[in-house]
Amino acid sequence: MMAPDPIRLSLRMYDLLIHNAWMVTVNAQGDVIPDGMIGIHGDVIAHIGPTPPDAPLPAARETIDAGQGIVLPGLVNAHTHLPMTVFRGMADDLPLQAWLTDHIFPAEATHITPDTVHWGTLLGCAEMLLAGITTCCDGYFLEDAVALAVAMTGMRAVLGQGVIDFPAPGVPDPAENVQTAAAFVRQWKHRSPLITPSIFCHSPYTCSDKTLAHAKAAAADEGVLFQIHVAETREEITADGGRPPNGSLTARLAQLGLLDADTLLVHGVWFSPTDIERVAQNGCGIAHCPESNMKLAAGIAPVPAFLQAGIPVGIGSDGCASNNNQDLLREMDMAAKLHKVAGGGPTAMPAPQVLAMATRDGARAIGLGDHTGTIEKGKQADLVILDSTHPAMCPIYNPVSQAVYAGSGDVVRDTIVAGRVRVRNRTLVDSPIDGIMKQVRAIGRAIGKPPIHRPIADTEKGSCS
Amino acid sequence: MMAPDPIRLSLRMYDLLIHNAWMVTVNAQGDVIPDGMIGIHGDVIAHIGPTPPDAPLPAARETIDAGQGIVLPGLVNAHTHLPMTVFRGMADDLPLQAWLTDHIFPAEATHITPDTVHWGTLLGCAEMLLAGITTCCDGYFLEDAVALAVAMTGMRAVLGQGVIDFPAPGVPDPAENVQTAAAFVRQWKHRSPLITPSIFCHSPYTCSDKTLAHAKAAAADEGVLFQIHVAETREEITADGGRPPNGSLTARLAQLGLLDADTLLVHGVWFSPTDIERVAQNGCGIAHCPESNMKLAAGIAPVPAFLQAGIPVGIGSDGCASNNNQDLLREMDMAAKLHKVAGGGPTAMPAPQVLAMATRDGARAIGLGDHTGTIEKGKQADLVILDSTHPAMCPIYNPVSQAVYAGSGDVVRDTIVAGRVRVRNRTLVDSPIDGIMKQVRAIGRAIGKPPIHRPIADTEKGSCS
Numbered sequence: 001m002m003a004p005d006p007i008r009l010s011l012r013m014y015d016l017l018i019h020n021a022w023m024v025t026v027n028a029q030g031d032v033i034p035d036g037m038i039g040i041h042g043d044v045i046a047h048i049g050p051t052p053p054d055a056p057l058p059a060a061r062e063t064i065d066a067g068q069g070i071v072l073p074g075l076v077n078a079h080t081h082l083p084m085t086v087f088r089g090m091a092d093d094l095p096l097q098a099w100l101t102d103h104i105f106p107a108e109a110t111h112i113t114p115d116t117v118h119w120g121t122l123l124g125c126a127e128m129l130l131a132g133i134t135t136c137c138d139g140y141f142l143e144d145a146v147a148l149a150v151a152m153t154g155m156r157a158v159l160g161q162g163v164i165d166f167p168a169p170g171v172p173d174p175a176e177n178v179q180t181a182a183a184f185v186r187q188w189k190h191r192s193p194l195i196t197p198s199i200f201c202h203s204p205y206t207c208s209d210k211t212l213a214h215a216k217a218a219a220a221d222e223g224v225l226f227q228i229h230v231a232e233t234r235e236e237i238t239a240d241g242g243r244p245p246n247g248s249l250t251a252r253l254a255q256l257g258l259l260d261a262d263t264l265l266v267h268g269v270w271f272s273p274t275d276i277e278r279v280a281q282n283g284c285g286i287a288h289c290p291e292s293n294m295k296l297a298a299g300i301a302p303v304p305a306f307l308q309a310g311i312p313v314g315i316g317s318d319g320c321a322s323n324n325n326q327d328l329l330r331e332m333d334m335a336a337k338l339h340k341v342a343g344g345g346p347t348a349m350p351a352p353q354v355l356a357m358a359t360r361d362g363a364r365a366i367g368l369g370d371h372t373g374t375i376e377k378g379k380q381a382d383l384v385i386l387d388s389t390h391p392a393m394c395p396i397y398n399p400v401s402q403a404v405y406a407g408s409g410d411v412v413r414d415t416i417v418a419g420r421v422r423v424r425n426r427t428l429v430d431s432p433i434d435g436i437m438k439q440v441r442a443i444g445r446a447i448g449k450p451p452i453h454r455p456i457a458d459t460e461k462g463s464c465s
Numbered sequence: 466m467m468a469p470d471p472i473r474l475s476l477r478m479y480d481l482l483i484h485n486a487w488m489v490t491v492n493a494q495g496d497v498i499p500d501g502m503i504g505i506h507g508d509v510i511a512h513i514g515p516t517p518p519d520a521p522l523p524a525a526r527e528t529i530d531a532g533q534g535i536v537l538p539g540l541v542n543a544h545t546h547l548p549m550t551v552f553r554g555m556a557d558d559l560p561l562q563a564w565l566t567d568h569i570f571p572a573e574a575t576h577i578t579p580d581t582v583h584w585g586t587l588l589g590c591a592e593m594l595l596a597g598i599t600t601c602c603d604g605y606f607l608e609d610a611v612a613l614a615v616a617m618t619g620m621r622a623v624l625g626q627g628v629i630d631f632p633a634p635g636v637p638d639p640a641e642n643v644q645t646a647a648a649f650v651r652q653w654k655h656r657s658p659l660i661t662p663s664i665f666c667h668s669p670y671t672c673s674d675k676t677l678a679h680a681k682a683a684a685a686d687e688g689v690l691f692q693i694h695v696a697e698t699r700e701e702i703t704a705d706g707g708r709p710p711n712g713s714l715t716a717r718l719a720q721l722g723l724l725d726a727d728t729l730l731v732h733g734v735w736f737s738p739t740d741i742e743r744v745a746q747n748g749c750g751i752a753h754c755p756e757s758n759m760k761l762a763a764g765i766a767p768v769p770a771f772l773q774a775g776i777p778v779g780i781g782s783d784g785c786a787s788n789n790n791q792d793l794l795r796e797m798d799m800a801a802k803l804h805k806v807a808g809g810g811p812t813a814m815p816a817p818q819v820l821a822m823a824t825r826d827g828a829r830a831i832g833l834g835d836h837t838g839t840i841e842k843g844k845q846a847d848l849v850i851l852d853s854t855h856p857a858m859c860p861i862y863n864p865v866s867q868a869v870y871a872g873s874g875d876v877v878r879d880t881i882v883a884g885r886v887r888v889r890n891r892t893l894v895d896s897p898i899d900g901i902m903k904q905v906r907a908i909g910r911a912i913g914k915p916p917i918h919r920p921i922a923d924t925e926k927g928s929c930s
Contacts, residue, residue: 088859092866093815127856294802295870297811324870325857330795337759337799338806346762350558391592392790392874394553394902395909401557405760405789409857410875437859444860 014039014060016419019051021066021385022399025375026073026360030352032399038071040381043193043418048375064414064421066385070399072355073375074134074156074382074417075328076362078287079266079316081140082150083117085124086443087321096233096296104321111447112169114145119439121149124326126433129155130426131327131409132384134417135373137264137287137316137366139200139227141169143184151192153431154422156382158366159188160200160227163215165207178211182218189222194418196368198225204249205236213256216263225262225367227287228253231275232267233298250275259284264365266316268306269299276302280309285365288357290335292318300342303335304349312369314362315354327409332358336404351404380418387413387426479525481505481884484516486531486850487864490840491538491825495817497864503536505846508658508883513840529879529886531850535864537820538840539599539621539847539882540793541827543752544731544781546605547615548582550589551908552786561698561761569786576912577634579610584904586614589791591898594620595891596792596874597849599882600838602729602752602781602831604665604692606634608649616657618896619887621847623831624653625665625692628680630672643676647683654687659883661833663690669714670701678721681728690727690832692752693718696740697732698763715740724749729830731781733771734764741767745774750830753822755800757783765807768800769814777834779827780819792874797823801869816869845883852878852891 016039023036025048039047039058047058057063091103117140128136139160140146150157161184162168163177171180181199188197199219201207207215212228219226231237231249250271253259261283268286271279279286288303306313315335317326332354339349363373372382386393392406403411415423422429481504488501490513504512504523512523522528556568582605593601604625605611615622626649627633628642636645646664653662664684666672672680677693684691696702696714715736718724726748733751736744744751753768771778780800782791797819804814828838837847851858857871880888887894 086860088857088862089867089871090862092863092870093812096811099811123856123859130856291798291802294806295811297805297809297813300806324866325873327857327873330798330873333756333795334799334802337756338803340762341759341765341803344762346561346564346760347558348762389899389902391588391595391898391902392553392792394588394905395551395912396906397554397909397912398557401789402554405557406554408790408792408795408873408875410873433856434854437854437856441860444862447860447862 012041014046014058015042015062016040016381016416017058017060017063018066018071018383018385019057019063021069021071022396023048023375024070024072024355024399024403026356027374027376036071038375038383040419043381045375045377045379045381048377064385067388069388069393069413070386070396070403071375072132072384072386072403073359073373074384074415075132075358076314076366076373077128077133077136077317077326077328078264078314078362078366079289079318080124080136080138080326081319082124082136082138082146083112083120083140083142084319084321085127086111086116086120086440086447087319088324090321090447092324099296107447108169111443112141114142116443117142117145118149119436119443121146122153122431122436123440124320125150125153125155126428126431126436127326129153129415129422129428130412131329132412132415133326133328134382134384134415135363135368137227141171144187147188147195147197151195154194154417154420156194156368156372156380156417158196158198158225158368160198160225161185162200162202163207163211164202165211178214178218181215182222185219185222185224196224198227200227203229203236204253209256212253212258216256216258219262225264226258227264227266228258229266230268231270232293234270237270248272248275250278254278254282262367267293267298267301269293269301271302273305276305276309276311280311285312285314287314287316287365288335289316289318290338291331292322294334294338296322300338303339304344307353312361312364313357314365315358328358329403329407329409329411332404351401354404355400381416382418383416384412385414386411477506479504479511479523480507480527481846481881482523482525482528483531483536483848483850484522484528486534486536487861488513488840489535489537489820489864489868491821492839492841501536503840503848505884508845510840510842510844510846513842529850532853534853534858534878535851535861535868536840537597537849537851537868538824538838539849539880540597540823541779541831541838542593542598542601542782542791542793543729543779543827543831544754544783545589545601545603545791546784547589547601547603547611548577548585548605548607549784549786550592551576551581551585551905551912552784553789555786555912557789564761572912573634576908577606579607581908582607582610583614584901584908586611587618587896587901588905589785590615590618590620591893591896591901592791594618594880594887594893595877596794597877597880598791598793599847599849599880600828600833602692606636609652612653612660612662616660619659619882619885621659621837621882623661623663623690623833625663625690626650627665627667628672628676629667630676643679643683646680647687650684650687650689661689663692665692668694668701669718674721677718677723681721681723684727690729691723692729692731693723694731695733696735697758699735702735713737713740715743719743719747727832732758732763732766734758734766736767738770741770741774741776745776750777750779752779752781752830753800754781754783755803756796757787759799759803761787765803768804769809772818777826777829778822779830780823793823794868794872794874794876797869816866819869820865846881847883848881849877850879851876
C-alpha cells in the first residue's frame with residue numbers, strides 16, 4: 001500500500017464546519033480568533049483558525065453559520081448529582097440540618113429508585129445540554145441507571161457510583177458499598193467512549209477510614225477518578241472528633257492514601273493554607289460549587305488561593321436540591337462576582353480565568369484534560385455556540401467577558417458533543433423533552449407538595465406602610 | 466338614566482383573561498393560588514382568584530392559557546442606567562478608579578448622544594421586557610431621549626434626569642443642572658400614564674450641598690421621586706473630607722432635607738446601624754444592586770438590617786457596564802444567596818422576601834406602590850408568565866422558590882404591561898429587536914474594540930501541568 005497522500009488528507013471533506021464567530025479557544029495562550037473557523041472530522045477537531053477572507057469555505061458534509069456569535073469549548077460541570085433534579089425546589093431556605101435530615105435524606109430513602117433516577121438524569125442532561133454543558137462529573141447511587149440515561153442523551157460524563165457507610169439506594173448493605181462501586185466501574189469501563197466510570201465516596205464524615213482507603217484502592221486498581229466531598233461546612237472541620245492527625249482533615253486523607261492526581265475534592269470551603277498546600281503538592285483537583293455553597297450558607301471557598309497554589313479547579317452546579325438549576329454560565333458569573341466582593345477586589349478571578357475553570361481546568365480536574373475543555377486540534381469536538389441575536393449578547397466588545405458576565409444558559413444556541421449536534425437553535429435534537437418533563441412532573445407529584453411557601457408577614461419583614 | 470345594573474357590570478367581558486397557572490400574588494398575605502385566574506379590564510386587574518372547577522371560563526376578548534406555569538407580578542428593576550446598555554462588557558475586571566476614569570467617563574463624554582441614548586435605551590428595555598421586567602427606575606443624562614425611547618416600548622418607568630456638578634451629556638454648564646432636571650420633570654409629568662419623571666442626583670461626592678438641597682427642593686416642588694447614589698464604596702465614607710456632621714453621610718443628607726419618603730437611596734453598602742435607623746425613620750426607600758456591588762467589589766450591603774428596620778428595599782440591576790445584564794430573576798437569586806453566605810445563614814432572605822423586593826417592595830421604594838408590584842384587584846395589570854415547558858421549571862413544588870432559585874430571564878414566556886401583551890411566547894410583540902441590535906452593534910464598533918482579553922498565562926494562574 002502507498003502512504004496516504006498528505007494533500008488529499010488535508011483536503012478530506014470535513015464532517016462538520018463551524019464558521020462566522022469569535023472562536024474562544026481557552027488554549028494555554030488564551031487565543032481568541034475574531035472571525036474563526038473550526039473543521040471537524042468525526043468526533044475530533046481537525047482544524048481551528050481564522051476564516052480566509054477571500055477563499056471559499058472548505059467543503060463539509062454540514063456547515064453551521066454561527067451568525068457572528070461566540071464559540072466556546074463545551075462547558076464542563078465538575079460536580080453534579082443528576083438524579084436529584086427530581087428534588088429541584090423541594091426544600092429551600094432551611095437550616096442545613098433540617099434540610100438534610102427532614103427533607104433530602106427521607107426523600108432519597110423513599111423516592112430514589114431506578115425509575116426516578118432515570119427520569120431525573122434525563123431532565124438534568126437536557127437542562128445542561130440546552131445550557132451549553134457538554135461534560136459533567138456526577139456522583140450518586142444507582143449510578144448504573146444514571147449511566148444508561150446519560151448514554152441516551154449523548155453527553156460526555158464521568159460517573160461515580162456512591163460509597164457511604166449507611167444503607168443507600170441500591171446498596172442496602174453498606175458492607176457491599178465498595179464492591180458495588182468497583183463492579184460499576186468494571187461494567188462501564190469500555191462500554192461507551194463518552195462515559196468514564198468513577199468511584200464517589202460521600203465524605204470523610206459518612207465513611208470510615210477503612211471504607212475510604214478501600215474505595216480509593218479500588219479506584220486506583222481500575223485507574224479511574226476518585227471523588228469525595230470534603231470540608232463543605234465548618235462543622236465538618238470542628239466536629240471531626242479529633243480523628244485527623246495534626247487536626248487537619250486533609251492530613252487524614254493523605255495518610256489514607258486518598259490524595260493524588262486522580263482524586264477530585266469537592267467543595268474545600270474550609271481548607272486552611274496547610275490543606276491547600278497539601279492538596280496542591282499531591283496534585284488533586286477541586287470542584288468549586290459557589291451557588292450551592294452560598295445557598296446553604298456553607299461558606300466561601302478560598303478559590304483564589306487554590307489557583308495561586310496551582311490546583312486545577314473546576315466549577316460545579318452541585319445537585320439541583322441546593323442550587324436550584326444546572327446552568328454553568330450563571331455559575332461562572334456567580335463565581336467571578338463572589339470572589340471579587342469576598343475580598344479579592346474587582347480584578348480577582350477575571351473572566352478568562354473563570355471561563356478556564358468552567359472548561360479546560362475543570363476537564364483536567366476530572367481527568368479529561370486530554371480530551372475536552374479547549375478548542376484545539378486533536379481535542380474532542382465539544383463546542384457551544386452563543387446566540388448573537390440574544391439582547392444580552394449585544395454589543396460584543398470582548399467575547400470572554402460577554403460569556404461570563406452577560407451570558408446564561410439562555411444565550412446558548414447550539415451544543416455539540418463529540419462532533420454531534422445535540423442542541424440546534426435552542427432545541428434538543430433527539431431528546432423527547434416533553435415526555436421527560438411529564439414523567440418528572442409525575443414524580444414530583446408523588447414526592448408530594450409541601451405547604452405553599454408564604455412570605456413572612458409584612459410586619460415581620462419590616463414594611464413601612 | 467338608570468343606575469348601572471350590578472349584575473351586568475360583573476358580567477362585563479374581560480379584555481384579557483389569564484388562567485391555568487400558579488398565581489403568585491405577592492399581596493400582604495403572600496397568597497399563592499395553585500390554579501388561578503386573572504381578569505383584566507383595560508389596564509387594570511379586575512379579578513384574581515381560583516378558577517372555578519366546574520364552570521366555563523368567563524368571556525374575554527383575549528384568553529391566555531398560562532400552561533400550568535407561574536404568574537408573578539411584573540418585576541420592578543429599582544435602579545438602571547438604560548443608555549449604558551451600549552457599554553455592556555466594554556471594561557471588566559478593572560480596579561474601580563481605572564474602570565471609571567479610564568473607561569466609563571471618557572466613553573460617556575465622547576459617545577453619549579441623543580442617538581446612542583435612544584438605541585441603548587431601546588435595547589435595555591427589550592432585554593428587560595423579555596426577562597419579565599415591567600417597570601424600571603432609571604437615572605441618567607439626556608433623560609428626555611430615554612423617556613421618548615421608553616415610551617416607544619410600552620414599559621412602565623420612573624425616569625430621573627441626572628444632576629452632577631460637572632459638565633454632563635446635554636448639560637454642558639453645571640450651573641444649569643437643577644433647572645434642566647426640573648424642566649424635564651415638568652415636560653414629562655402628564656405626558657404618558659406609564660412614565661413618571663424624577664430627579665436623580667449622581668451622589669453626595671459629585672454634588673455640592675447647595676446642588677443637593679436645590680435638586681431635592683425641585684423634586685419636592687413637583688412632587689416627584691428624588692434618587693441618589695449613596696455609600697456605594699468604602700472610600701465614599703472615609704474620604705468625604707470631614708463634611709458630614711457626626712461623621713455620617715446620612716446625617717449630612719438629613720440636614721440638607723434630602724431624606725423623606727419620596728427619596729430613593731441607591732446602594733447604601735456602607736450604611737452603619739445609625740445610618741439605617743435614620744433612613745428608616747425618614748421613610749426613604751433603598752435600591753439594592755447586588756451584582757453591581759459584587760462585580761465592582763464595592764461591598765455587601767446590610768440588606769437584612771434594612772429589612773429589619775422597616776425600610777422598603779427594591780432590587781436593581783444597575784447599569785449594564787457593571788453587571789453586565791439586566792435580568793432581575795438572576796438578580797433575585799444572587800441577592801438571596803449572597804446574604805445567606807455573607808452571614809445571614811441559609812434561612813436569611815427566603816425566596817418570598819426576595820420576590821417581594823423585586824416586585825411589591827421595589828414598587829413602593831420608587832413611589833409606585835399603589836400602582837404595581839402585586840397581583841391585586843385594582844392594581845395595574847403588570848404581569849409575567851413563567852414557562853412551564855422550560856426544563857428549569859420542572860418539577861414545581863413551590864412556585865416562589867422556583868422563580869427565585871431556578872428561574873432566569875430565560876424562563877419568561879409572556880410579559881404584560883398595563884394590560885398590554887408586550888412579550889408573547891418569548892418574542893417582543895411590537896419592537897423591531899433586530900433593527901435595534903443592528904444599531905447598537907454599530908455604536909459598539911464606533912466606541913471601539915479594546916484589545917482581545919487574554920487569560921493570564923498558565924504559570925501565573927497556577928497550572929498544575
